[in-house]
Amino acid sequence: MKWGIRIMPREVLLDSQGRAVEGLLKQNHFQLSTCRVGRYIELDLQETTEENAKIEIKKMLDFALYNPLIETYTIERLNL
Amino acid sequence: MKWGIRIMPREVLLDSQGRAVEGLLKQNHFQLSTCRVGRYIELDLQETTEENAKIEIKKMLDFALYNPLIETYTIERLNL
Structure with missing residues (x-):
C-alpha cells in the first residue's frame, strides 16, 4: 500500500526556501x-488496513519525519 | 489559483535521502x-485559466524548479 506524505512549513513562518524560489521566479x-x-x-x-497504516505513519512522523513546531503534514493514499 | 507540484527522484535512481530515512525507520x-x-x-x-496556469508552471519547472535528468514531477490543482 503506497502512501504519500506532504510536509510543508507552517503558514505563519517565513519559509526561506520558498522565498528564495519566489524571488528567483519573479526576477x-x-x-x-x-x-x-x-x-x-x-x-x-x-x-493490511488503511486505519492501521495511518496509525503507523503517524508514529513514523512523530518519531523522525517532521518537526511539529515548524511544519504541518497531510497524508494521502496513492494509487501507483 | 493554488497549485501543488510534487517532484520525486526517478524510480531508477538511488534516492539517498529516501534510503537514509528508510534505514532509520527500519532500525x-x-x-x-x-x-x-x-x-x-x-x-x-x-x-485565469487552468490551461494557462499549467503552461506557466511547466515553464517555471523547466527554468529552475526541477532537473529532468534525475527527477519527475506531477502537477495538481489545490483547493485551499
Missing part, C-alpha cells in the same frame, strides 16, 4: 504571488 | 518496504 518575470517549498515522502507499507 | 522497528523523499512546491498563480 525572471514569471507571474506568481507566492511560493512555498516543502517535502514529499512516499512510503510503501505492508499494513 | 527502529517500523514496518515498511520502501521510502522515497522528494520535494513539494505550492504555487499561487494569478492565471
Whole structure:
C-alpha cells in the first residue's frame, strides 16, 4: 500500500526556501504571488488496513519525519 | 489559483535521502518496504485559466524548479 506524505512549513513562518524560489521566479518575470517549498515522502507499507497504516505513519512522523513546531503534514493514499 | 507540484527522484535512481530515512525507520522497528523523499512546491498563480496556469508552471519547472535528468514531477490543482 503506497502512501504519500506532504510536509510543508507552517503558514505563519517565513519559509526561506520558498522565498528564495519566489524571488528567483519573479526576477525572471514569471507571474506568481507566492511560493512555498516543502517535502514529499512516499512510503510503501505492508499494513493490511488503511486505519492501521495511518496509525503507523503517524508514529513514523512523530518519531523522525517532521518537526511539529515548524511544519504541518497531510497524508494521502496513492494509487501507483 | 493554488497549485501543488510534487517532484520525486526517478524510480531508477538511488534516492539517498529516501534510503537514509528508510534505514532509520527500519532500525527502529517500523514496518515498511520502501521510502522515497522528494520535494513539494505550492504555487499561487494569478492565471485565469487552468490551461494557462499549467503552461506557466511547466515553464517555471523547466527554468529552475526541477532537473529532468534525475527527477519527475506531477502537477495538481489545490483547493485551499
